[in-house]
Amino acid sequence: MKSKSNWVHYISAGGIAWAALGLSATSFAGLIAGTIRVNGYGEASAETELVRIGVRVFSRCNETSVAAKNANAVLANQILDVLKKYVPEGSENDQTFRIIANPGANVSQTETEGYGEHVKIICEHKWRASESISATIKKIEDVPALQDELLQVVDAASGTSAGVAQTWAEFDAPVFDLLPATWEKIKAEAQSNALADARKKVAVFDSACSFTGIRLVRVSDPKFTETRVYDKVAYARMSTDTPIIPDAIEVSSNWDFVWAYDKASTSGGPQCLH
Numbered sequence: 001m002k003s004k005s006n007w008v009h010y011i012s013a014g015g016i017a018w019a020a021l022g023l024s025a026t027s028f029a030g031l032i033a034g035t036i037r038v039n040g041y042g043e044a045s046a047e048t049e050l051v052r053i054g055v056r057v058f059s060r061c062n063e064t065s066v067a068a069k070n071a072n073a074v075l076a077n078q079i080l081d082v083l084k085k086y087v088p089e090g091s092e093n094d095q096t097f098r099i100i101a102n103p104g105a106n107v108s109q110t111e112t113e114g115y116g117e118h119v120k121i122i123c124e125h126k127w128r129a130s131e132s133i134s135a136t137i138k139k140i141e142d143v144p145a146l147q148d149e150l151l152q153v154v155d156a157a158s159g160t161s162a163g164v165a166q167t168w169a170e171f172d173a174p175v176f177d178l179l180p181a182t183w184e185k186i187k188a189e190a191q192s193n194a195l196a197d198a199r200k201k202v203a204v205f206d207s208a209c210s211f212t213g214i215r216l217v218r219v220s221d222p223k224f225t226e227t228r229v230y231d232k233v234a235y236a237r238m239s240t241d242t243p244i245i246p247d248a249i250e251v252s253s254n255w256d257f258v259w260a261y262d263k264a265s266t267s268g269g270p271q272c273l274h
Contacts, residue, residue, distance in 0.1 A: 035217070036259045038201045042193025044186040045229065045250040049179050050096070051140050054172035055079055055133045055150065061123035061164045065106050068129035071167045075157045076101065076131045079169065082149045083135045086142050096179060097136050104130030123164050136177075140245055143174055176228060176246050183251075190253035191222050198257045213262030220256035227252070 057076045062068035111122040154169045228246040
């Protein structure tokens, strides 16, 4: 559990405020219908279950739209053949582990490189085609081999480009993820831990002032933050051709609560006196 430096404790009744945990000299007695506002923090984690791969294929400076489409399709199909080794055809109907290909626009445009005074025209009013391919695989240990095969296919295609027309592909960084059911599970666990944290904080005040009629009266929507947790040693030793795989995926929850009470006892000492 992380540090609770972000605790928010606010007790109000008749305009009186009580500082967090310090139980300052500002005090009260016999307060009616007061409130305690508390922020709860909780977290939960799970081991990485899958990885998402994204590839974008481009063809530019083709003489015709058909030539652009065909050139793009050649490389896209080679990439698909590699991905199918890691996402079997039997997974096509699986909503999680599958390959998705989305053809992009087929447009005629002028292609340039560089910026400002250094802009260079590659071709004018030629045809460009694109396609986006994504795949989700379960065997995370296959990622390095998959990455190598994809790069070899792209390098071979780039090396055979003739003339001005060019076809190439770009890769997104692998995204390590969890199954939807696991996400829901750890979010619920983080919420539960945040509520337990808030209750502990309220108990600190209750032990000092013995509130009567204390009850939870308001809850905000919880805020979630997700984090990939990496092994620092493995990160430092990684090679340039191996993706960094997180040890776990962590979810944290921040949740605001308001408790109301009917009365605070004066037996808790000076901090509970008006």
